[in-house]
Amino acid sequence: MGDQHIVTIKDISKQLKLSISTVSRALRGGTEIRKETRELVQQLAAELDYRPNPIALSLKEKRSKVIGVIVPEIANNFCSSTIAGIEEVAYSRGYYVTIFQSHESYEREVINTQLLSARRVDGLIISVSNETNRYQHLSSLIEKEIPLVMFDRVCSEIQTHKVVVNDYAAAFNATEHLVEQGHRDIAHITIANFLSITQNRKRGYEDALKKHGIPINKSRIVHCNFNTVEMDRSIRSLFESKNRPTAIIASVERIAIRCLNVLMELKLNIPEDVAIIGFSDNPLNNILKPALSCIRQPTFEIGKKSAELLLELIEEKTTEKSFQTVELGTTMDLMESSLYKKQ
Amino acid sequence: MGDQHIVTIKDISKQLKLSISTVSRALRGGTEIRKETRELVQQLAAELDYRPNPIALSLKEKRSKVIGVIVPEIANNFCSSTIAGIEEVAYSRGYYVTIFQSHESYEREVINTQLLSARRVDGLIISVSNETNRYQHLSSLIEKEIPLVMFDRVCSEIQTHKVVVNDYAAAFNATEHLVEQGHRDIAHITIANFLSITQNRKRGYEDALKKHGIPINKSRIVHCNFNTVEMDRSIRSLFESKNRPTAIIASVERIAIRCLNVLMELKLNIPEDVAIIGFSDNPLNNILKPALSCIRQPTFEIGKKSAELLLELIEEKTTEKSFQTVELGTTMDLMESSLYKKQ
DNA sequence: TTGTAAGCGTTATCAG
DNA sequence: CTGATAACGCTTACAA
Numbered sequence: 001m002g003d004q005h006i007v008t009i010k011d012i013s014k015q016l017k018l019s020i021s022t023v024s025r026a027l028r029g030g031t032e033i034r035k036e037t038r039e040l041v042q043q044l045a046a047e048l049d050y051r052p053n054p055i056a057l058s059l060k061e062k063r064s065k066v067i068g069v070i071v072p073e074i075a076n077n078f079c080s081s082t083i084a085g086i087e088e089v090a091y092s093r094g095y096y097v098t099i100f101q102s103h104e105s106y107e108r109e110v111i112n113t114q115l116l117s118a119r120r121v122d123g124l125i126i127s128v129s130n131e132t133n134r135y136q137h138l139s140s141l142i143e144k145e146i147p148l149v150m151f152d153r154v155c156s157e158i159q160t161h162k163v164v165v166n167d168y169a170a171a172f173n174a175t176e177h178l179v180e181q182g183h184r185d186i187a188h189i190t191i192a193n194f195l196s197i198t199q200n201r202k203r204g205y206e207d208a209l210k211k212h213g214i215p216i217n218k219s220r221i222v223h224c225n226f227n228t229v230e231m232d233r234s235i236r237s238l239f240e241s242k243n244r245p246t247a248i249i250a251s252v253e254r255i256a257i258r259c260l261n262v263l264m265e266l267k268l269n270i271p272e273d274v275a276i277i278g279f280s281d282n283p284l285n286n287i288l289k290p291a292l293s294c295i296r297q298p299t300f301e302i303g304k305k306s307a308e309l310l311l312e313l314i315e316e317k318t319t320e321k322s323f324q325t326v327e328l329g330t331t332m333d334l335m336e337s338s339l340y341k342k343q
Numbered sequence: 344m345g346d347q348h349i350v351t352i353k354d355i356s357k358q359l360k361l362s363i364s365t366v367s368r369a370l371r372g373g374t375e376i377r378k379e380t381r382e383l384v385q386q387l388a389a390e391l392d393y394r395p396n397p398i399a400l401s402l403k404e405k406r407s408k409v410i411g412v413i414v415p416e417i418a419n420n421f422c423s424s425t426i427a428g429i430e431e432v433a434y435s436r437g438y439y440v441t442i443f444q445s446h447e448s449y450e451r452e453v454i455n456t457q458l459l460s461a462r463r464v465d466g467l468i469i470s471v472s473n474e475t476n477r478y479q480h481l482s483s484l485i486e487k488e489i490p491l492v493m494f495d496r497v498c499s500e501i502q503t504h505k506v507v508v509n510d511y512a513a514a515f516n517a518t519e520h521l522v523e524q525g526h527r528d529i530a531h532i533t534i535a536n537f538l539s540i541t542q543n544r545k546r547g548y549e550d551a552l553k554k555h556g557i558p559i560n561k562s563r564i565v566h567c568n569f570n571t572v573e574m575d576r577s578i579r580s581l582f583e584s585k586n587r588p589t590a591i592i593a594s595v596e597r598i599a600i601r602c603l604n605v606l607m608e609l610k611l612n613i614p615e616d617v618a619i620i621g622f623s624d625n626p627l628n629n630i631l632k633p634a635l636s637c638i639r640q641p642t643f644e645i646g647k648k649s650a651e652l653l654l655e656l657i658e659e660k661t662t663e664k665s666f667q668t669v670e671l672g673t674t675m676d677l678m679e680s681s682l683y684k685k686q
Numbered sequence: 687t688t689g690t691a692a693g694c695g696t697t698a699t700c701a702g
Numbered sequence: 703c704t705g706a707t708a709a710c711g712c713t714t715a716c717a718a
Binding site: 351352353363364367368371395396398399400402403404 | 694695696697698
């Protein structure tokens with residue numbers, strides 16, 4: 001009752017006047033122990049609520065049962081949902097998850113990888129900061145034989161498992177869907193062009209138009225920055241004239257919401273005048289009205305898949321390494337009311 | 344170069360033909376070592392990129408430098424922002440954060456606490472599941488001398504530091520603000536009455552009205568469930584008649600957003616016809632228009648404060664325990680356009 | 687079937 | 703100033 005002291009194998013061995021190793025075997029070992037002894041030990045262990053000290057085990061077995069996760073920001077729907085997926089898999093396999101944030105700083109990311117390897121994590125799952133363009137901190141982990149899985153923000157410089165979203169297909173499908181609804185003049189409002197997600201989504205948009213023989217109108221592709229006021233201005237200028245698009249593919253959540261608002265200010269009806277499909281990580285956007293059709297990133301799945309691949313690397317030391325890049329598909333939450341059929 | 348092997352003190356001692364203990368002292372110890380020896384050791388250590396093995400340290404010092412966090416769901420703005428705050432403080436003080444989710448299950452929460460104590464975490468920060476109404480799993484941690492801090496969802500049964508939000512004051516201030524804008528008929532739309540946040544917020548709302556001599560009209564206090572359709576119906580019935588409130592205090596984010604939408608459907612202008620202030624954890628709600636004035640939970644601060652209190656418990660074994668309950672204030676993101684002044 | 691001893695990496699105590 | 707040695711909790715040859 002209220003032991004103050006955490007029970008160890010030693011305590012058990014003393015009480016039972018057995019050697020430490022016998023107790024250990026009784027608890028863990030296979031056959032080489034008398035049944036009665038085993039039962040005796042196990043009973044007392046249960047009584048005393050004995051739990052093996054994982055730290056001692058780690059020291060001995062040179063593994064920690066901890067996997068590290070480095071993300072830019074935890075407080076971000078995409079990241080936190082991904083972590084939920086990681087946690088799910090890790091938990092079910094007896095691993096623990098330790099979180100680090102890079103705060104979009106390369107430097108901090110490097111420090112984090114060092115801390116992690118010092119901590120002897122069994123593996124690392126990372127989505128790199130947007131500053132990161134060198135990867136020596138990651139290759140040095142691999143040299144130390146710490147397995148690595150990259151997700152979302154990946155790079156070609158590192159050979160390892162990668163989990164990404166098929167942004168191209170997402171934009172392609174969304175665009176095609178609008179085309180099938182009868183839309184011919186679809187705008188694509190997006191962010192800085194140098195980002196790979198921007199490029200992939202744009203290609204998807206363009207290829208869908210091409211497939212359906214719709215010419216690409218460069219003036220319908222708008223790149224904005226993240227400042228709300230300027231974003232609004234860009235969107236507004238596209239929709240002020242009579243000759244305006246009838247639909248939008250919004251490349252990021254914030255743009256999608258600004259579109260909703262600007263269009264309402266312009267007294268345009270959604271979706272009768274303009275239909276919108278936007279990439280969005282925010283579950284709440286489903287309950288917006290005028291309705292926003294959302295392209296959902298499979299965040300939870302990304303986490304799960306990343307964790308599964310990592311545990312494979314950690315536990316199956318067997319196969320010669322053949323790394324894969326898994327592309328996960330998005331889903332569309334189509335709000336009927338946001339996708340008015342043209343004609 | 345690509346060492347394959349993680350350097351230990353032993354490696355250094357061999358290379359330098361010194362004893363292990365000398366090396367240890369050189370690295371850590373104070374004066375009792377020759378300057379040259381120390382420098383020699385430290386130089387080689389740096390060269391080899393030696394990092395003390397934290398697992399060995401933990402085993403020796405019976406502490407892990409890990410703090411556990413149990414939350415209902417990571418993928419939830421409130422929780423993830425809080426964790427960000429915890430991580431911030433922990434990181435700066437050399438601690439690591441390991442995350443567990445209870446998924447709102449009492450059983451899983453209990454298992455998590457057991458795992459944590461088996462893991463020898465140095466402390467725990469927890470927001471209990473909504474199923475939890477017994478607290479033996481927490482008191483048993485305290486018995487094992489694992490310090491504990493509770494946040495947001497706390498209980499009176501456990502004696503420890505607690506960090507909560509002053510929901511009462513938040514609702515009071517928001518309501519008073521509306522009154523000062525000239526509103527006399529303010530609705531309070533909220534959720535199930537048995538929840539403590541519901542009660543606190545309602546009291547705040549009511550007391551603000553009382554203070555200003557406005558009678559409380561029970562029919563203006565609406566409890567809804569979480570089903571969107573029913574929520575809409577409740578809201579709608581409140582605003583359909585001519586004799587409708589001129590303002591709303593929305594007790595949770597989802598309600599606030601549904602209010603926006605229902606009011607728009609009813610062709611009511613926001614804020615000219617109805618002003619809205621809603622509790623909201625979602626930063627994106629700031630960019631909604633019609634504008635939503637938001638009551639922001641100090642999530643990041645909650646995390647930071649919790650971590651600070653926990654580290655105090657962990658590190659300052661000095662003072663006789665005197666536990667405090669810290670009440671943090673909310674902030675209001677007042678959107679001018681959502682708070683039309685009456686008359 | 688059981689016990690002894692070494693080892694995982696580190697620090698602390700105690701001799702030299 | 704430096705080097706053995708024990709100890710942290712546990713597993714696992716190897717001996718008995």
